[in-house]
Amino acid sequence: MQIIPHKGTHMIGGTCVELRAEGQGLLLDMGMPLVNPNGTEFDENTVKRPIEKLMADDILPRVPGLYDKSECNLAGIVLTHAHRDHFGLSQFVKPDIPIFAGQTTADLIGAIRLFFPDQLDPARLTIIKAHWQPVTVGPFTIKSHPVDHSAPGAMAVEVEAAGKKVFFTGDLRAHGYKYRTFENLLKNPPKNVDAMLMEGSSLGRGPTEYAYPDESSVKEALINEIKDDPNLVLLFCSSQNVDRVVSACRAAQATGRELVMDYYTAYILYLLKNTSRNIPQFFWDEVRLLSWPWHVHALEENGHKGFVITLNNKGGTVKPEEIFNNPDKFLVLAKPNRTLPTLTKGLGADQITCMWSMWSGYLKDPEKNFAAFLRTKNIPDGQIKHIHTSGHATIKDLGRLVKAVNPGLLIPIHTFHPDDYDQFIDPARVKVLNDGDVWEI
Template identity: 30%
Template sequence: MKIKIHRGAREVGGSCVEISGKLSTILVDLGLPLDFNREETTESYLPDSVRSLFHHSGKSITGVLLSHPHLDHYGLAGELPPDTPVYCGRASWDLMKATVQFSLNNYSLPEVRHFNDREKFKLGEFTITPYLMDHSAFDSYSFLISGRAVNVFYSGDFRGHGRKSRLLAKLPDLLPEIDALLMEGTLVGNRNEEIQSSESDLEDEFVKVIDQTQGITLVTTASQNIDRLVTIFRAAKRCNRLFVIDFYTAEILDILKQYGKLPNAEWPRIRVCYPRFLARQFEKNGNENILNRHRKNGIRWTRINEKKQKIVMLVRPGFIADIKRFLDLDNAVWIYSMWLGYFERSSSLRKLKSFFLEQGVNYKYLHTSGHARITDLKEFVRKVSPKKIIPIHSFHPEQYHEFFDNVQMVENGEEIEISS
């Protein structure tokens, strides 16, 4: 079995790995780099080696596995040659479709087939076993890829401190002897200093801040970070406050309703708000039906202001005009609950922060990473005991040596042979 990392050997984001045997070639993930520019075409972000694999190699791709619904893992799937079989989880697929449908960008998606947690399936000469993982994206998978007595394990993005941490704890017992472990290391290196408390500890932190706040509690987080929405909902409930979400978040939770007991807009402690900027964007995209669908659970801005001491509300940069017009921000708090690095990348987030600071709103940062802590990576490696570890999805692959034995660094485009 041969492994070639097309992208991801020395960076977080844009991962793509080729695994090939005598008869079959598969790709695992095909993502956009994190720093992609929305003005550019997605095609321009294909690694050259992938472009030539598609168009000049004469190889046909037996199948593509998409690990989870973060754009840095699937954002280039629309560039695959037509009729390439693509596989992902069911809820993953629903979230990918929602992102493409509701965004103003020109992403596209191929047709896909679905796999189920821990159900083996064949892809050419390979047998694939997906394992559901704990990550900040809902429905994230790792993959065991087996062929001719060789076992390769691709970790995907994962962590051990979220609301599904038991998945990581029991995974090593389910695996055979692993010849090569392609393991993410987002937190290897300079991001090791990030706050890495568990989601349930984070919930307690939210409760403390909300309890000390006399005015409205405003929170900025990603609408598809479902673990975090659960954390905020639970904290709001413990503080006897309503959780106000925008209609886009309501739609995401509605889509996922069939996959588990998650908060949704029909619940009595949740209300849906209608920021004008977001509503206009949805109308422009022809998605008015989404606005209408959640009206029955709606709350007016004037009502939010009247009940501000009893509300925890999600806000995003596009909401500033409505906040200015309708909300009294006296004694309010704004909790930022995402990676701090987004401030460097997003001028609209910086604008939101300056706006709140100018208004004298109390600023708090409450977040925990979607990626595995070094201690969890070490524990996972100790239990799995792979013959070799290949760094991926890390800005500091050279630092893996400090934590693990048997590390083999592979450069982008370099092909290595794995044997049993």
């Protein structure tokens, strides 16, 4: 078997690795880059360019026949989870190449598509119905393993072909609410792995990224911070980071506040309703709904008129004036966007508590609406509380994973620090590849 990492050997994001056996290929993830080769932020509008341009600019993985009518020897593509840096270039793949993903990943890609219509149509996906069950894709036998990550439904993938076995971790961690999946993976690791492609996002990140070691500590911190706070609390987090929404809901319950979410968040959580009964739903008493016209429009335009009517009729909608007139009654799941002036009308900096519950990197270069909000309200950077735990495994947990799997070869992927993998295993068993290399195992 050959391993060909097309993209992502020296960066976080843009992951795309090809395995080749018996004349056929299998792609593991097909992500949009997050950074350019020179380290600057990747402009996501770039992917709206024509395929020819994206090929010429070396943004699309160079797999013959993947985008046009010429012959393609790819048996399929597996997407590990619904983060755009793992699936965000898969929309360019021609229709006769099968793309595999879990049901939750398909649902979330559908939700992302409400606002990014250029993304992959989830109807195009072949659903992997059960973890640990072999699925045959050409000469490859793939098995998914559920993992804990900030994207619900994330999985790692075990691939066998030509008498060899590769294990691809995707993105994973051991400290979210699904941490048991990680411990289970350590207890029942794939056996006789010839090569493990392991993410290493946390390498090179400072200790402040892990100030809150796990999701439970985030929840506790939220409760402690909010309980005596008379201010309106704006918690900035991703709608798809379901663990964080669960933590926020528990903090709201513990502090006697109502949890305010927009229709988009309510929609995502409803999609995931069968995956856990802990996920807050729009019909819960403590949940209040904010209706922004662009969310209503996107939902209605994409066939979810009935859901909008259900939300409208729920009786739990809340108007911005109720929020800014009763700041201590609510915990708002906020977005750093144009909604902020409306939500905080008349409130001064001393009446607003901003909690940043995402990667700190996003805060360094804030979206212009958010920067304008902070400026207008005179909220200094230092007043923003950063309460977050990473979506990625700590170095210690990565070490535990390597020890459990004990691969013949450890190959860095999804990391800015591939040279730091020596700490996990005998350095002779670490193989740092470059994008485009072909490595035979």
